[in-house]
Amino acid sequence: MTIWSLLDRFDDWINPIVVKEVRQAVKSRLVVSVLMVFLVLMLVVMGFALSFQAARSEFGGSNSGMGREVFAWLQGFLLPTIMLVVPVYAAIRMGAERSETNADLLFISMLSPSAIISGKFVAALVFAMLIFSIFAPFMVFTYLLRGIDIPTILFVLWMDLMGMFAATMFALFLASIPGVLALRVFAVFSGFIFVFFCFCYVMGGSMALIWSPQEITLQPEIMWPVIGAITTLVVANMVLVFFYAVALISPVTSNRILPIRVTLLLNWVITAVAMFYWSANGATMGLGAGPSNMIQIPIVLFVGYNLSVLCVQFIISTCERDSWGTRMTRAIPQNILLRLPAFLLYTGAAGGVLFTIGLLLATVLLGLLGDWLFAAGHAHDDTPISFTLRLLGIIALYVVCYGLTGALIRYFFLRKQLRHSFTWVLTACLVGVGSILPWMFSIIFLLDGMRGQTVYWWLVPNPFAAAFEFSLEGRAWRGGNEAFLSLVVLFLGAWLVLLVLPTLTWTLQQMLRFRPYKRRSESVKSLPLRAEVVDPIVRTARPLAPTAIRAEPVPPPVGDDPSAVTPG
């Protein structure tokens, strides 16, 4: 096999989207200009640094921190570029593809939605690598200027990479959101603010590392668990966001939630195993020995990450379909034993709600187990784990109550007026009403009675107020706090009890509809072979001319008679 045939095979193996995107990028004047500007910028920074170093030496100054200073400058240019510019570029490229016609053309090709998203992601990475290739020689050079060590450089670059991966995938997800322009602009704007906050954290962290007073020598027993934990969470989130993006560009009739549910389940298992292992081996993995707050951090990460993600997933589940088309029903297993897990994992509102509630409960239970295992000898009752469980648990309860109420109202009363995908709008309205209406009522009718009240009962349906109160719990900032919190728990408990019966009805009806596809071959065979013209004006039915139709039976659907299928 010659080198050319190997290259040819490699060329065939590359995702077509990557080939197209890279071709477009290297031809784009904008991209080439940006790369040239960076190259010039690096040369200018390095030129100034060397001149400054020479001048400082001339006047007897110290140059021991020059490498660190230059590295900080380079980081100041690199991070915004790869964490903000590259994701925005990827999002614009994805948005252009998302325009009606282009997307249609992609979808009727043999490219799967996952190939499209992964192609866009890899193309963005290639673009980022082009930028890295400009920065890399200059960054390496800073080591020679002294003041910064190799582990710090590598650690900062790892942070940059993690930030870029996560931001790019998130940007692709935002660019995949369908709908009206206003909604898309709002989503992209909100997403950009979120990415900007993440960028600030990464920038702050990297600068803290670079500018710490002494040269940093990261201890392996601390560095590797931290790198492992953050990489696990970033990768878990990236995979999840990847499948969300894939689902957004997949046909609505397809079973597009299945990979998301499987990923959620895998993420849950992997984070549980990884974080419990880290806490259990905290003494040798940088968390210190004995019952300390440090040893609880992995469990807090596990509970915090999973409860947050599952709350979002719960709202998404309430917006899923409650009946299934032919394409979906074809995937439903005939075996009744396999149908129950399929109901939980396949696209469908009730299945999604059950699945998410199950994982929420499992997370809380595992969190309680972690609290019992790793905070048993803790000096205070309010451990980091129990605090996280209480705060996020109460938020999850609000999400379940409001989300489920929204889904049930739409299903039982507004099914024709509101599409299932807009259930979240109804839920948001309910949250708005629940937060504002009791408060307004109390202002108008009970103003005098409000004075001197210690339990602000009118704030009970307000999830933001309750979350705020719960975040302050244990600090006893005012009397009545505990009574309010008890009232919140009582209120949510009563609400859940009220929801049980309609939820069961809702779930049961969907379960009964969740049946495998029944082939319609018999009815198809009996169809007449003519064009049925139903004319409300002429009121006559006229068959197509005999030459247009061959008098052959309609071939049965695929699978019934393989000889009838002659593709190509």
Place this chain on the structure above:
Amino acid sequence: MQVQIRNLVKHYGSTKAVNDISFTFGSGQIYGFVGPNGAGKSTTMRIMATLDEPTDGDVWIDGISVVEDPEKARQLVGYVPDQLPDHRDISVHEYLDFFARAYGLKGDKRRRVVEEILEFCNLKGIQEKHINALSKGMKNRVSVARALVHDPAVLIMDEPASGLDPRARIELRELLKVLATQGKAILISSHILTELSEICDGALFIERGRLLKAGLMDELLREGRKHRTVIVRTLNDAHSLCKHVLTLPFVDHARAVDPQTVEVDVLAEQDPDEAIANLLEMILKDGFRIKEYRPREADLEQIFMDVTRGEVQ
């Protein structure tokens, strides 16, 4: 190879975009899909191209269901949407190469197919030009070339001739004829009915999601019309002739086009030729002097006007 559309139904909420449509066409045939805006043409075509799922019914392409086996069906369908490609920084050759890759063509075969398509669609001379720099006619040719890259048996074209200049239209027409002779089944929607009548073997009329009329072009033009139009030029006053013919029982409508010309719509539900001959006889009998008497040839436009009501949903 046959394309069979059976009892196709597509609802968007309470709107019935496609309402129980059934028709069949086969290899080597070009069928025109005619209807007012919002009639359900694009929805039907999108279902055929596997981009939408029907609420009920199905489409079989060479025996493969687009509902049950969309991936297999896709290999048999080339879809030309109503919007033309508008990519930046990509040449015609790269664009076609990308879609050849997207359809799974590999190595030498891919390169050969792209070259053949460029040659066939007469795009060789502009293969290095960027897509967004092309004229509408050229973009249209690129769009057709893209749809042909995987050699589909069926070509579905949604308004391919809209906005094209006369030369581009003629070129497109010739291209479609060649494709039909190669055995491709072509369904084409267009508002330019004169064009359709020149290239199509058959036509389908659709309004408010319902199929109103369907058949081979010759038959459609020959039959099923409510009236025939006759152009009468007289040496007398056109208005008096107009008033006179309106008193005749078999005349549906008459209008004076200019001082000497009258257009008369003759009811032609029984025997159109007989009615036309009767009209001439009556006019001459009543003393009008005629210098030209010409029945207008039937065309798709007139059938379209007869069949549809211009209703939208």
